[in-house]
Amino acid sequence: MDDEAFRREIRDWLAANITDDVRGAGGPGRENEAFPQRLAFARRLAAAGWTTLAWPVAHGGRGASLAQQVIFHEEYAKAGAPSRVDHIGTTMVGPTLMDHGTPEQQRRFLPALAAVDELWCQGYSEPGAGSDLAGVTTRARLDGDRWVLTGQKVWTSLAHVADWCFVLARTEPVPDGGPRHRGLSYLLVPMRQPGVTVRPIRQLTGDSEFNEVFFDEARTEADLVVGRPGDGWKVAMATLAYERGAATVGQQIGFQRDLDDLVALARRTGAAADPFLRERLTRAWIDLTVLRSHTLRSLAAPQVPPGNPSVVKLLWTRWRQGLGELAMDVVAAGDAGDEAGRWERLFLFSRADTIYGGSNEIQRGIVAERVLGLPRQRRP
Incomplete structure (x- = not known):
């Protein structure tokens, strides 16, 4: 199927299935918003074969080209489809098991x-140990045919609805x-299971998609180490x-929609008449x-350029924080009415963008050391 036919197929499917x-x-x-309905939608998406679009055919996927993956994420975002509830599993766990898991682990987890x-x-x-991930202190010891875990994790997205967690734990002394x-x-x-306690963390936005997770002699099978x-x-x-990967393109389409909506608000309220805001x-x-x-150039490269994930993280987080700050100024310059809450939420949540997923300070250190060859930063 050529790319344009593929685009029409996903566009038609989304138009028929987004309610x-x-x-x-x-x-x-807003990750708790309409969660049961979004889960049902994710399963309809899966039944149509869109969830594993990028997976190899040998593992039950469609083996889509990079261009088709980009098209899917573009159309998904443009259609106003809901935020995915399965992205951690299908985007992160699935590929990890395909490349590093045992055949038994693949048979057990990939179909689900x-x-x-x-x-x-x-x-x-x-x-x-947030961005300094090597400092994790959660421990696991092998007890017969099971690992026994003790420790604490934090900022664990959607832990309150998750069935499984992939855990980085210390199994040998430093x-x-x-x-x-x-x-x-x-x-x-x-x-x-007994021994796993999840406590939601209430955020500035009022939501609680992040959680603390406590392991108190929690257990998992000995062969479930990847x-x-x-x-x-x-x-x-x-x-x-x-x-x-390619999902970042869809994220940026969402950014574009936010910007377009903010421009429309500025025009409607007269805030766009301010030359400083317009600039x-x-x-x-x-x-x-x-x-x-x-992003598109980097995805098309034969190999991921050194430090590129860090560069992309630095770029998009600062852009989105800047959009939140700009939105507050646009709202203050005119009567945003009921829309004000949306932009306040974006502003508040965006403050965390430069922290989660590896803080921007850590990303700059990676670029400095691994790309520019600068001396290693002193660490306490």
């Missing part, structure tokens, strides 16, 4: 991921004088790389166009 109860639902700061029968969350960050990332293991842990025990750092970094709106459009071009 008013899910249209535009969910998203940053493809059908959205099981939901996943990510157990990386801890109170004392070697004397050696790198801290050695001795970590990547474990697949069932959430619905990769070799002690080699979890490599697997964990691979998972993060999968997260920043900032124009600059936001230019910066987003550059970000999209950079």
